[in-house]
Structures are given as structure tokens and as C-alpha cells.
Amino acid sequence: VRSYDGGSQRGRAQYDVRHVLTPLVDPYHSSACGAKFNLVLESSEDFTLTHVFVSGPGARCLEPVRSGIIWVSDTVPSVEESKRYDCMTEEELQEAVKAAAYGVGSDPNLPGPCVYFTTDATTREVEIELPKWVEGKYVLVKLLDTHGRQDHLEVGVVAFVGFSGRRAAEQVPLGPWMRRSVRQSKVHPNTLKSMFSNGGWVCDGRDVPGGCRSGMTDFHQTSVYTMTFRCPATGFDLCEACAFDADLGQVTKETVCADIEALRDPTRCRLACSRIRNLLKRNFLATLPDFVEGGLLDVLSSVLSRTPLPVAKSSGGEEGSDDGPMGGGSEASRRPEEDPSDQSAGQSANPPLAVGTRVEARYLLSSGRMTSRFYPGRVAGQNEDGTYQVEYDDGDKWYNVPQEVIVVTSGAAPATPGSQAAEVAKNTHRQSLRSVTLELAQRLFSRFPSHLSVGDQVWARRGSERWEDGRLLALPSPLVKIQEASPGSPQIISGETAEGAGYLVAWKDGRQSSWVQPSDVLKATAGGRGAMGATVGLFAEVAKGPACDQAALTRHLTRNADLAAVSGAGYPVLLLAVRAGAPIDVLSLLLESGACIESSGPFGMTPLEQACSIKEEASEGSFERQAAEKAEELLVSRGNLLRPKPNEEHSAERAELRFPPREQLRRLGEAFGRQLLGAVLTSHATSAMPTELLEVVGLLIQGLELEVVLECLQPVALRSLLGLLQHFVGGTDGVKTVLMGCRICRALLLRKEAKLVHLVQSHGVLRWARWLASRKPT
Numbered sequence: 001v002r003s004y005d006g007g008s009q010r011g012r013a014q015y016d017v018r019h020v021l022t023p024l025v026d027p028y029h030s031s032a033c034g035a036k037f038n039l040v041l042e043s044s045e046d047f048t049l050t051h052v053f054v055s056g057p058g059a060r061c062l063e064p065v066r067s068g069i070i071w072v073s074d075t076v077p078s079v080e081e082s083k084r085y086d087c088m089t090e091e092e093l094q095e096a097v098k099a100a101a102y103g104v105g106s107d108p109n110l111p112g113p114c115v116y117f118t119t120d121a122t123t124r125e126v127e128i129e130l131p132k133w134v135e136g137k138y139v140l141v142k143l144l145d146t147h148g149r150q151d152h153l154e155v156g157v158v159a160f161v162g163f164s165g166r167r168a169a170e171q172v173p174l175g176p177w178m179r180r181s182v183r184q185s186k187v188h189p190n191t192l193k194s195m196f197s198n199g200g201w202v203c204d205g206r207d208v209p210g211g212c213r214s215g216m217t218d219f220h221q222t223s224v225y226t227m228t229f230r231c232p233a234t235g236f237d238l239c240e241a242c243a244f245d246a247d248l249g250q251v252t253k254e255t256v257c258a259d260i261e262a263l264r265d266p267t268r269c270r271l272a273c274s275r276i277r278n279l280l281k282r283n284f285l286a287t288l289p290d291f292v293e294g295g296l297l298d299v300l301s302s303v304l305s306r307t308p309l310p311v312a313k314s315s316g317g318e319e320g321s322d323d324g325p326m327g328g329g330s331e332a333s334r335r336p337e338e339d340p341s342d343q344s345a346g347q348s349a350n351p352p353l354a355v356g357t358r359v360e361a362r363y364l365l366s367s368g369r370m371t372s373r374f375y376p377g378r379v380a381g382q383n384e385d386g387t388y389q390v391e392y393d394d395g396d397k398w399y400n401v402p403q404e405v406i407v408v409t410s411g412a413a414p415a416t417p418g419s420q421a422a423e424v425a426k427n428t429h430r431q432s433l434r435s436v437t438l439e440l441a442q443r444l445f446s447r448f449p450s451h452l453s454v455g456d457q458v459w460a461r462r463g464s465e466r467w468e469d470g471r472l473l474a475l476p477s478p479l480v481k482i483q484e485a486s487p488g489s490p491q492i493i494s495g496e497t498a499e500g501a502g503y504l505v506a507w508k509d510g511r512q513s514s515w516v517q518p519s520d521v522l523k524a525t526a527g528g529r530g531a532m533g534a535t536v537g538l539f540a541e542v543a544k545g546p547a548c549d550q551a552a553l554t555r556h557l558t559r560n561a562d563l564a565a566v567s568g569a570g571y572p573v574l575l576l577a578v579r580a581g582a583p584i585d586v587l588s589l590l591l592e593s594g595a596c597i598e599s600s601g602p603f604g605m606t607p608l609e610q611a612c613s614i615k616e617e618a619s620e621g622s623f624e625r626q627a628a629e630k631a632e633e634l635l636v637s638r639g640n641l642l643r644p645k646p647n648e649e650h651s652a653e654r655a656e657l658r659f660p661p662r663e664q665l666r667r668l669g670e671a672f673g674r675q676l677l678g679a680v681l682t683s684h685a686t687s688a689m690p691t692e693l694l695e696v697v698g699l700l701i702q703g704l705e706l707e708v709v710l711e712c713l714q715p716v717a718l719r720s721l722l723g724l725l726q727h728f729v730g731g732t733d734g735v736k737t738v739l740m741g742c743r744i745c746r747a748l749l750l751r752k753e754a755k756l757v758h759l760v761q762s763h764g765v766l767r768w769a770r771w772l773a774s775r776k777p778t
Contacts, residue, residue, distance in 0.1 A: 006037030023196035025156030028057040035150050038079045041139040049134045051161035052115050053178040056124035063148040064124045065155045070115040072136035081110040127178050133168040186249030188236050189563040189594030192229035205242030210255030213241035251287040256294045263299045266429035273436040285604040285664045301679035353379045361390050362405040438692045444669040445703030451566045459532050460505045461520035474504035521568030534559035545580035563595045572599040578607045584630045605661045608635040673704040678717040686723035694740035702747035725763040
């Protein structure tokens with residue numbers, strides 16, 4: 001602001017005119033008494049103006065600006081010369097703007113005006129695209145009158161849109177800029193509207209293949225002048241580059257390379273893993289082979305085989321006793337450098353430890369017992385009694401650690417802040433890759449591969465009562481068997497126990513957690529109780545198949561039913577409609593309302609693949625076959641806009657060699673297992689194997705073909721498996737580790753192969769299991 005003659009209401013800074021130069025209507029400018037005020041603005045560099053946007057404040061203000069006139073010049077404009085426009089009529093001002101566009105009536109001190117604006121009486125705003133782009137360095141804005149009694153002027157936003165530098169010769173039609181909307185059905189079902197925000201938002205394009213096209217990775221990387229395209233109902237944001245990228249959400253050769261490179265980088269790995277998880281909810285049978293060819297499995301096996309992460313300390317059973325909570329003490333848990341007979345004598349001989357020294361030490365649990373295992377950390381300080389303060393890598397602290405239970409890491413030096421940050425980044429890197437490895441294994445081998453995860457916010461039916469908000473505490477056991485129900489009806493699970501045969505839900509209203517059948521669970525993206533009822537009704541109506549009432553469906557959609565919701569059995573609404581044989585008009589309505597055509601269900605099957613599968617299995621001329629043919633024709637015609645563009649030489653060959661979904665899943669699983677079973681078994685010491693990787697081992701032994709399992713159990717991997725069995729039977733420090741051990745042993749027994757059965761029996765696993773079953777806490 002170079003000058004302004006309107007002042008502010010009562011001289012208060014909260015009404016200063018500078019507020020109009022931020023694209024938010026609050027705070028706003030309120031002038032002193034009167035109207036026809038002049039605002040002179042100066043730019044630090046030359047600019048080219050393409051659009052002007054003016055908006056009044058909110059509805060509570062009574063004197064919003066109505067009209068005004070704008071000049072752009074290379075020199076400081078003369079406010080005195082502009083006063084001759086004060087008494088002109090609206091028609092005369094419009095004629096002056098037209099004349100200035102042709103260079104008529106220009107003045108050395110004040111060129112002709114380039115914009116005359118009048119705000120709408122209802123919306124209190126106006127946007128004007130200049131018919132001829134204007135270059136300059138200064139702007140004069142004359143605020144003429146208001147929609148009220150002309151007591152004073154109130155202005156929310158005055159925005160000037162254009163380019164830096166002089167680019168008027170490059171003029172092209174642009175269309176409206178401030179108030180735009182865009183649909184990106186591949187990443188979000190709703191229309192996104194342009195707006196500004198000072199909330200430090202982040203572009204959700206960071207979670208799509210290839211990441212954000214503007215490079216955003218976290219919150220607070222934007223300013224108030226960064227436009228976002230937002231869905232007000234869900235808070236979903238896209239930056240401008242992502243909003244208008246025609247390939248957003250598609251998997252291309254470039255996005256695969258970008259994501260694989262990000263997986264190798266500890267600073268970008270977390271987001272890359274999130275993008276791969278999101279792909280598992282889409283047509284992953286078509287996209288995952290590209291990642292496998294791009295080196296995904298190589299990255300997972302190489303990173304997971306590095307230095308193991310700190311092992312979590314147990315809090316279950318007989319916490320941290322020297323014998324372990326689940327059996328006799330294991331010699332593997334004792335440091336090899338440690339001689340128990342010399343501990344007391346060695347204390348006085350040991351030199352003092354410097355602050356920052358890398359060490360491994362035992363840990364005192366809340367029960368008063370000390371763990372038998374040593375955990376990595378660093379010395380944080382020394383006490384007067386000779387004990388030390390140790391900060392462990394997993395975040396725990398012990399402020400009175402005797403020196404006899406501390407072992408200095410070989411070659412360790414005091415850690416610097418930079419080295420600590422690097423170590424934390426490496427640990428986070430490996431943790432992220434372990435998580436994505438487990439999710440890949442669950443999707444490829446689990447008998448219940450739904451889209452839900454522990455911690456997800458869900459809607460669930462509590463007994464015979466109404467649906468309520470909740471959060472998932474546990475998923476169905478990966479060992480349960482799923483019986484496919486008829487199309488449209490919920491899946492029935494039969495497992496060993498009721499606890500493992502559904503989802504454990506913690507209710508938002510504080511009632512006791514309970515197990516809920518998958519048919520009574522919905523995972524939604526957003527919405528309150530009204531959206532909950534509409535979404536539940538939508539799924540129930542679609543599940544009726546041919547009897548689906550389109551009027552009822554429309555009613556649920558107008559009540560903001562969530563089209564991105566997924567049932568507890570893993571079915572999005574469009575896939576459920578195709579599977580139930582819903583009429584073609586219902587499918588069209590769902591697609592037009594924003595249902596994603598590429599969302600996949602259990603085992604990676606998309607709506608199009610489901611329609612093809614039903615058509616192949618149904619008899620010629622049957623109603624099911626006719627409905628499937630119509631659905632296939634509709635989905636193919638709509639899917640042409642969403643299919644990835646061919647960008648590889650072998651894309652035509654891949655299309656010709658396309659296998660049925662079950663065969664694709666088998667081939668992907670075999671490739672995954674061949675490369676990772678041995679790598680996971682040998683990646684960590686048997687006593688320090690993370691529970692995520694133990695679950696991966698159990699799923700691979702259970703799901704891979706027997707010949708592949710035996711091929712992967714080469715001498716090194718077999719020795720690691722033997723060590724795991726010895727660790728389970730000899731004693732572990734956690735109940736969850738015991739559970740994973742039971743599942744691995746059960747998977748080995750169920751293969752009914754003599755060598756594997758002998759492997760389990762020779763280690764006394766059955767005797768150990770009987771002993772476990774006799775203990776009340778377990």
C-alpha cells in the first residue's frame with residue numbers, strides 16, 4: 001500500500017486497508033465516514049494483470065463495496081487527476097474503460113482506466129477477466145459506493161491475478177480464476193472448489209501415485225496466497241498443479257520410478273509407503289506388477305535385511321522376568337560379552353561413561369522386574385550414586401541404571417544431534433517398509449483381505465441396536481475361513497473362536513468394546529450421523545440387486561451418502577452393485593455421482609473384472625449374464641477415460657497375456673514369496689525379529705505353494721527358521737510374539753509335509769503349546 005485516503009473505522013488497526021490484500025474476507029477493511037476513496041498500490045516488480053476480483057465482507061457487514069474503477073500504470077498514478085471520474089455515471093465509466101482499451105483519451109499523469117466493476121448484491125463479489133491484458137507497476141483503485149447508505153466503505157478482498165514480468169503479448173483466453181471447480185474422480189468422488197486458507201493445509205495429492213505435482217510433502221508448506229481445491233464436506237485438498245493434472249491417480253512409468261526412488265530415501269519413504277497402501281485399495285492387480293518390475297521387492301528385501309530395529313519391551317504376562325513371560329530363559333537373550341559371575345567385580349573397574357555414549361542396557365519394568373534382554377540407547381547423564389540415566393531408542397527412559405547392566409556398544413562414540421536424527425530416520429525408514437511389507441502379504445495371502453486396518457474410524461451396528469461410531473481395535477484372524485455368500489448378501493466367517501471371527505470395535509460413546517460381524521461394519525471417509533444413515537441405506541439398497549429402488553438410491557445420494565465407503569467385507573459400493581446384479585441405471589447413477597470405477601474389493605477384483613467373471617460363469621441367456629454384459633459395456637465405455645495411458649513397449653503384450661484375477665493374484669504372491677521369505681527370515685536375529693515380519697513369515701508359509709516354500713527354505717533360511725522355533729519354545733518377552741509363533745507353527749503343520757511336521761515336533765512345539773493353553777493369562 002503506497003497511499004490511501006479512506007482511513008479506518010475509529011482509527012483501529014483491525015480495520016486497516018492492508019487486510020484487503022489477503023484473499024480472506026476476515027479480517028476486512030472498514031473505512032472512515034464517506035465513500036469515493038483512493039487506494040494506490042505499488043509492486044516490487046513489473047507485472048501483467050489478467051483478472052481482478054473484488055469481494056465485500058460477510059453478511060454481518062451493512063456497507064459492502066458496490067462499484068469501483070481501477071487504473072494500471074508504469075508511474076505513480078495521480079489521485080487528483082482521478083477525481084474527475086467521481087461524478088461520472090455508470091455508463092460513462094464503462095465507455096471510459098472501452099476507450100482506454102483502444103488507447104483513446106490517455107493522460108500522461110493518469111492513463112485511462114482498465115476495469116470498472118460492480119459487485120453482485122447477493123454474493124457481494126465480482127471477478128473480471130480483462131479483455132486486454134495490462135502491464136505496469138502501480139495500481140490505483142477508486143472505491144466509489146456501497147450497497148448500503150454510503151456511511152462508510154467495507155471491503156473484504158481486492159485481488160489482482162496475473163504474471164510477473166511483461167507478458168501482455170502472450171495473451172490467451174483463461175476463463176474465471178478465483179471461483180473454479182474441478183472433478184478428479186480417480187482420487188476423490190466429490191467436486192473440488194477453489195478457495196484460500198490460512199490453516200497450513202497440505203495437498204492430498206501427496207498420497208497418489210508419484211506424489212504431489214507441486215512437491216508438497218507436509219503441512220505448513222503453503223502461504224495464504226496458495227490456492228487450494230477443496231471438498232468442504234471432507235476437507236480433501238489438492239494444489240492447482242494436481243487439480244488440473246489429467247493423469248492424477250494413474251500409474252505410469254514415471255510415477256512408478258518416482259515412488260520406488262522415494263522408498264529408498266528415508267526422508268520420503270513414509271509418503272511412498274502411504275501411496276502403495278492406497279494402490280492396494282484400487283486395481284492393484286493391474287498396477288502392482290509395474291512396481292514389481294520397477295524393483296519394489298528388491299528395495300523391500302535390501303532395506304529389511306539391514307541392522308535390526310530396537311525390540312519393543314514387553315508389558316504382558318510375567319513382565320520381563322529373567323525366564324521370560326512364556327517359558328524358560330534363553331541364552332540368546334544374554335549379551336555374549338557379559339559374564340554374570342564378574343558383574344559385581346567389573347563395576348569398579350569400568351571407567352565412567354560419557355554423556356551421549358551409545359550403549360545397550362537392560363530395562364526395569366513396572367512390575368519391578370528387570371528384562372533379560374538388552375536394548376539400545378544412549379547415556380543421558382550420570383547420578384551421584386554411580387548410576388546412569390539412559391534414553392532408549394524406542395523412547396523409554398530409566399534414570400537409575402546400574403553400570404553392571406550397561407554394555408558399551410563396540411566402537412561407540414558420543415552421539416551428536418545430527419547422528420541421532422539420522423538414526424531416527426533410518427529406524428522410521430525400516431519401520432515404514434516393514435508395515436508396507438505386512439500389508440502386501442496380507443493382501444496377497446490373507447483369507448480375509450479387506451481394506452480396513454486397526455485404528456480406522458468406522459460405523460458399526462451394535463447388536464440389534466442402531467449404527468454407531470467406533471474405532472477398530474482388532475481385525476479378523478488371518479487363519480479364519482471365508483465362505484462366499486450369494487451376491488449382495490454379507491459374507492459369513494467361520495473361525496475357531498468368536499473373537500477372531502469379526503472386528504473388535506471400541507465405541508465412541510464409551511460402551512464396552514465388542515466383536516462385530518464384517519457385514520455390520522462400514523469404513524467411511526467423512527460425514528456425521530446424517531451421512532452415516534445415508535451411507536448405510538445406500539449399501540443396503542444396492543445389495544438388493546435387481547430389486548434396487550433407484551428413487552431410494554437417489555434419496556440416499558442427495559443426503560450425502562459416502563461413495564468412498566467400504567464394507568467390512570471389503571466391497572466398495574460400485575463393486576457391490578455389480579456383484580449383486582443391480583440394474584444398469586443404478587450403475588450409471590453411481591458413476592455419475594462420483595463412484596470410483598477402479599476401486600477394488602477382496603483379492604483385487606474391480607467392478608469391470610467382477611462383471612466379466614459373472615458373465616463367464618453364468619449360463620447363456622440367463623438374467624445374470626445379461627446384467628453382467630450390460631455392466632461390462634457401461635464400465636468399459638466409462639473406463640476409457642480412467643485407464644492408464646500406454647507408456648511402455650510391452651504394454652500391448654501385457655494386455656494380450658492378461659490372466660484371470662485369481663491367477664494374477666497367485667503369480668504376484670509367488671513372486672513376492674520367492675523374493676521375501678528367505679530375506680525376511682535372515683533379516684534379523686531370531687530373538688529380535690519384529691512381530692510384523694513374524695506375521696509375514698506365517699502368511700507366506702500358509703499361502704505359498706508347498707514347492708515354493710521348500711525352495712525358499714535353503715540352508716541359511718532354514719537355520720533362521722530353526723532359530724525362531726527355538727526362540728518361541730525357549731522363551732520370549734511378549735505375548736504378541738508368542739501368538740505369531742503359534743501361527744507360524746500351525747502354518748507349518750497344516751502343510752502336511754513330513755519334513756515340516758518333523759521340524760515342528762522335534763522342537764517340542766506341541767508340548768509348549770499345551771503348556772501355554774494351561775496358563776490362565778494366555
